Amino acid sequence: MSINIAEAITSLNETLRFKISEDNEVHWVVGTDETDTAIYGVPDYAIPTQEEIDAEVIRLQAEYDSKDYARSRAKAYPSLQDQADMQYHDAVDGTTTWQDAIKAVKDKYPKN
Numbered sequence: 001m002s003i004n005i006a007e008a009i010t011s012l013n014e015t016l017r018f019k020i021s022e023d024n025e026v027h028w029v030v031g032t033d034e035t036d037t038a039i040y041g042v043p044d045y046a047i048p049t050q051e052e053i054d055a056e057v058i059r060l061q062a063e064y065d066s067k068d069y070a071r072s073r074a075k076a077y078p079s080l081q082d083q084a085d086m087q088y089h090d091a092v093d094g095t096t097t098w099q100d101a102i103k104a105v106k107d108k109y110p111k112n
Contacts, residue, residue: 003064008056012048026053072109077102
């Protein structure tokens with residue numbers, strides 16, 4: 001997944017209102033008229049610079065990428081129902097099926 005400009009702007013200031021054109025240009029919305037049509041222009045409050053937006057895209061992408069192991073683990077773990085069943089049988093049979101299954105996933109997708 002790639003972080004986009006809208007996610008970066010929202011991360012910097014979730015109260016800013018904006019639209020992004022097809023050519024990826026940001027248009028700041030300062031209000032609406034009586035027909036609820038957006039009015040564009042420079043708002044009275046501070047808006048992030050392009051450099052701040054670019055830096056936030058990079059920061060958010062790095063944060064997302066750093067958690068790839070966690071997303072991979074979540075998909076690979078047995079369902080909670082299957083895990084409960086494994087734990088029951090481990091307790092009754094004296095086995096370590098559940099621990100082995102969890103360890104296999106953690107070994108396959110280690111933390112960075």
